[in-house]
Amino acid sequence: MLASGAATPAAATSPASRTASFALIIGVNRGHEPDQPVLRYADDDAARYLDLFRLLGARTYLLARLDDNTRRLHPQAAAEAQDPKRAELAAAVKRLSEDIALARSRGVEAVAYVVYAGHGNVRNGEGYVSLEDGPLTAPMLSDQVVGALGADRVHLIVDACYSYFLAYSRGPGGQRRPLPEGFTRAVGLAQADNVGLLLSTSSARESHEWEAFQAGVFNHEVRSGLFGAADADGDGQVSYREIAAFVERANAAIPNDRFRPQVHARPPKGSEQLVDLRPGLERRLEVDGSKGAHYVLEDANGVRLAEFHNAPGQSLRLLRPPPRGPVFLWRVGDATEFPVPAAPDVVSLDSLSAEPVRVASRGAAHTAFQHIFTLPFGQESVAGFQFPPLSPLMPPEPGARGLWAARKPVGWSALAAGAAAAGVGLWSTLEARDLRDGITPSMSQAEAASRNRRIRSLNTRGGLLYGLGGAAALGGALLLLWPRGETVPLATASPDGAALGVAGAF
Incomplete structure (x- = not known):
């Protein structure tokens, strides 16, 4: 198993405290069940999370089978990725637990992130996600991965169908009759005080990919927030409340509830913090509050690093990738682009010169996902956000997948x-x-x-x-x-000219 040589536990220490960060990232396009549709961008999501956590100085392991396009766009991920299979997962967990044990033996607090993008399902009231050669059930994820790491805190980020049932259960069978409020019960992961949850679905609905992002919609939004766009109070940290409010606000303008990604966020006991941005903010892009608008930050290959819409008066500080190539900030409303120079480390939007956008829109395609980030996000969004209460949820009928199979x-x-x-x-x-x-x-x-x-x-x-x-x-x-819900064409083009469609990440 390959690990990053760029960040050791000591090197990952936050300037604010003796804390080291570690990340285990899993992306699965083709799950173990033969009737599951093949996803297109779970490997891209995994590679982009690798880049993000490296910006934050985290020791990171990657399990994903990258396709040719993803290998070209993410050479570092291509060099390190291992197959998303059980044996490779066990080896990665073992190595990562050794890294964490070393950090803790030196008096350094260890914070671990477990990120999954791919297929999910539920059987007998118990959720699971797919590796290439078998399921990773909720108990396995709890005991053999999250619990085995031995970190002081673990943050679980999952974008998969029925991800809610990894942490909550209604017991075997999935009864059809109405049940009293509160019957949904926490199991395993949700009962661990040191585990925080950020799940893509707070109900049993599908997750989505979008070709304009070349990523999962929920993952794109979460990464955008973790780049700094969700840091509403400007303290250099993103809390669970901030990221949940950020994702909810990003999707609030989507008219059709079917295409509106949902988020279930629950912080670990005693800490609201999801990520500390300060180790990476020494190299940053500053957007003044007077420049409130819808922006997209992307590299020269067109990979969307982050997207946001800051409210008037809401200033932001965004992480910047290492100076390996040009980076561009695109203001969506007036199709204006700002090339971001490699130096100095701190760059303000006010200092950048506007240019015509490199890729012009091919026409308005008024579809669901084009409403994302049309509403501005600011401290008022966080102040008004309420974590939704747990409610009884219905797993899919046990025979539903069998009928399709x-x-x-x-x-x-x-x-x-x-x-x-x-x-x-x-x-x-x-x-x-x-x-x-x-x-x-x-x-x-x-x-x-x-x-x-x-x-x-x-x-x-x-x-x-x-x-x-x-x-x-x-x-x-x-x-x-006939494919099982793999692709639903929505329109002819996206704002940047990419073909548009959604796919359920089952």
């Missing part, structure tokens, strides 16, 4: 039935042809009439069988080939 045998059966019907139809046609050829001038009128009735009957039967066989074959082909 049965599409393959049903599909093949339909194809076989279609072929059989077509075969019988062909026999009827050939039989009618033989009868017709057997009619001779010397045949009596009665016999000829009888044969003609038989020919009409066979032709009618053949036509019906051809129709039924074709319908059965078409239905079988659709069952076998």
Whole structure:
């Protein structure tokens, strides 16, 4: 297992306290269940989280199978990534726990982040996420990963379907009858005082990817906040209340609740802090409160590092990547771009010169995700934010996935039935042809009439069988080939010209 040589426990110490940061990041595009759709950007999310936590000086391990595009955009991640499988996970946890034990033996507080992007599901009231070769159930995640790290505090960030059920349960079965308020109960992770939770769904709904971000929507928003955009009070730290309010505000303008990412945030006992930005803020971009607008920070390859909409009077300090290439701040409203120079380390937006945007919009596509970050975020958003109370939630019916998984045998059966019907139809046609050829001038009128009735009957039967066989074959082909909610096209283009669509991260 490869680890970063850039940050040791001592090097990761915050200027405000003797605290070291560690991160275990997992991205899974193709889960262990054969009927799960293949995601496109879980590996990109993992690679970008690696870059983010390295900016904060964290010792970081990465488990993800990067595709060709992600390897080109993130060479450091490509050099370090291990396969997201059980053996590699166990090895990474062991190495990371040794790093944490070393830090704690030297009197340094250890804070660990466990980040997952990929597939999730729930079975018998118990949530799980997918590795490539098997499930990572809630008890396994609690005992073999989070608990095994031995950190003083652990922050769990998960973007996956049904992620809520990693920490909360309704018991086996998933009853359909209404249950009294408060029946949802904390299990494992939610019962650990030193564990904080930041989960992409506070109900049993799908997570989404968007090609304009080349990332999961929730992950893009969380990373944007952790770059500094969610630090509403300017103290150099992002609290659970700030990140939850930031994500909620980012999505508040989306009209359709189906496409509005939800967040469940619960800090560890005794600490509201999610991340300390101060180790990385020595190199930063400052946006004055008089410049409130919708901005996108991206690198020369078009990778979106952060996105935000600061309210009037809300100043921000954003992390900046190492000076390896150009970085651009794009003001969305007037399509203005500000090249950010590599030096000095502290750059103010006021000092930057505006240029025409490099990639012009190809037209307005008024769709769900284009409403993200249209509402400004500031201290008022945090002050007015309330953590939603726990409510009884319904896991999916135990047979729901099984019904869909049965599409393959049903599909093949339909194809076989279609072929059989077509075969019988062909026999009827050939039989009618033989009868017709057997009619001779010397045949009596009665016999000829009888044969003609038989020919009409066979032709009618053949036509019906051809129709039924074709319908059965078409239905079988659709069952076998139709993707299970993998991509839902929403419009023709995004604001930066990228094709637009969403995918459920099941």
